Amino acid sequence: MRYLLIALLTLLHPMWANAQKHSVYVDLGIPAAVSATYNYKLTKNLGAGGGLQGYTAYLPYERYSKFVPTVFADIRLTAWATKKNRLISFIDLGMNLHKKDQGYRRDSTTIYNIPHNNSFCTGLGLGYFRRFTKRGGGGYITLKMLMNWHNLKEYSIVADSKDRSLIVAGITPVLSIGFKF
Amino acid sequence: MRYAIALMTVALLWTGCRPDIEMYPTATFDTLGVQWMVIERNNMTYYYQGTGVKAASIYSDLHEEAYDRLEAVFNPVLPYKLRYFVWTDWKQAQQLFGTPEWVAGLAFSRSCMCHVRADINLGHEMTHVLAYWAEGVEPNSYSRFINEGVAVAFDQRDHDKMEEAKNTVSQYSLNSITELWADSLETAPHELIYPVGGAFMEYMYSNTTRSEYIALLKNQALPDAEKVFGKERLDRFIADFDSQLGL
Numbered sequence: 251m252r253y254l255l256i257a258l259l260t261l262l263h264p265m266w267a268n269a270q271k272h273s274v275y276v277d278l279g280i281p282a283a284v285s286a287t288y289n290y291k292l293t294k295n296l297g298a299g300g301g302l303q304g305y306t307a308y309l310p311y312e313r314y315s316k317f318v319p320t321v322f323a324d325i326r327l328t329a330w331a332t333k334k335n336r337l338i339s340f341i342d343l344g345m346n347l348h349k350k351d352q353g354y355r356r357d358s359t360t361i362y363n364i365p366h367n368n369s370f371c372t373g374l375g376l377g378y379f380r381r382f383t384k385r386g387g388g389g390y391i392t393l394k395m396l397m398n399w400h401n402l403k404e405y406s407i408v409a410d411s412k413d414r415s416l417i418v419a420g421i422t423p424v425l426s427i428g429f430k431f
Numbered sequence: 432m433r434y435a436i437a438l439m440t441v442a443l444l445w446t447g448c449r450p451d452i453e454m455y456p457t458a459t460f461d462t463l464g465v466q467w468m469v470i471e472r473n474n475m476t477y478y479y480q481g482t483g484v485k486a487a488s489i490y491s492d493l494h495e496e497a498y499d500r501l502e503a504v505f506n507p508v509l510p511y512k513l514r515y516f517v518w519t520d521w522k523q524a525q526q527l528f529g530t531p532e533w534v535a536g537l538a539f540s541r542s543c544m545c546h547v548r549a550d551i552n553l554g555h556e557m558t559h560v561l562a563y564w565a566e567g568v569e570p571n572s573y574s575r576f577i578n579e580g581v582a583v584a585f586d587q588r589d590h591d592k593m594e595e596a597k598n599t600v601s602q603y604s605l606n607s608i609t610e611l612w613a614d615s616l617e618t619a620p621h622e623l624i625y626p627v628g629g630a631f632m633e634y635m636y637s638n639t640t641r642s643e644y645i646a647l648l649k650n651q652a653l654p655d656a657e658k659v660f661g662k663e664r665l666d667r668f669i670a671d672f673d674s675q676l677g678l
Contacts, residue, residue, distance in 0.1 A: 354489055359519050359549045361486045405486035407479060407549050408519045413486070 273297070273386065277428020279394070281306040282317060285426070287324050287342075297326040300344075307346060307398045308420040315422075318346045318398070320371050334381045338390065342373035346398055359407045370399040372419075379430065387431055394424045455488045463527060467516070474498040475557075476512055481519040481549075490517065490549075497553045497587050501561050504585065505645075508567030511543040513560055521548040533621060538582075540564070554587035562648050572652035575619075576612045576628045581648060583629025584636060593675065596630035599623055600676050607673050612653050627676070634672050 275287040285303030307318040322344025346369045355362040377392030397419040406412035458469040467478035479487045518524040536547035538559035545556040646659045
């Protein structure tokens, strides 16, 4: 654990020194979710970056959820900023990394299947940030809507012409609390 | 933004790739006024009223896997390969066989044949046949409670059968499962006898040896089952199960 802290401090220290440009957002959420996002400030209100997260994803046509790691690119917009308070919004685009479920679901004369590993992830978030440190660090709370986009195959026993290929999304709302370094 | 659009496009195209499904149709077969698409597999021969090749191939995969699991339980020795007719127009089958509205499948165990509505539980009708031919011996006596019970117990659904049975009995005035077991006139409603029989046969599978369980399948009538387990022991099983059901 202490080596992790040392590594984090070593990594983050130069960023704190350039806090105007570089920042890292780290948060925990419910249902079980964790994320770390690096952000580079492009303009006064706009930043871009990327990160890693893990969250409890609900897959379409599954009866259970599972913890899924994700890599993503992030665009972050700051609005209504005062000296200490501001609203933040962000869009994440990335990939959920997980193995496909080998199972098939049946419903009447149709069989459903998610044919591939991994999936496309989009996240939309809105939150409130409050600055605690002189260098711009502070706490924040966000509500994210994480969408887990899959290709879903529908195969019909009635006729091949009724087979369909759909893009569907499982949506997971995540309430998270974190700190911006 | 344009990079984000490019990334989304690539990801969506990538997720749209076609999966590999092996195609199995081997022949067609005309009977019962239907031209069936035939898929010959290791365990069963499948006859599909529909023509959806990919779905039928996956459907037969699922049933082959279910058969393998059930085979390990019953060790069936069938005189013929099991023929499995999958109807996509079940109303047509109901008219043909004259079955009640609620029936979703028929097993002709002696002739190793099932006729099913496409969405029936994976293992139900198959279990009727495999349990009938367990160890290659036909049953000496029949009871609807045991026969339907074993089919529900091994229908390959992943759910709590005891919980389902408890919820069901709370809606009926039942004093003991012996009322269902001894119901030789088959007057008990199917909504009651199926879930309770399923939970009981699952209970017996957990609490008896395999040879005893197979003996029960071969001697389904209550007096015959008493000979298999001994009256006292069977009464204890029934009393314990009744109390678990809250009777």
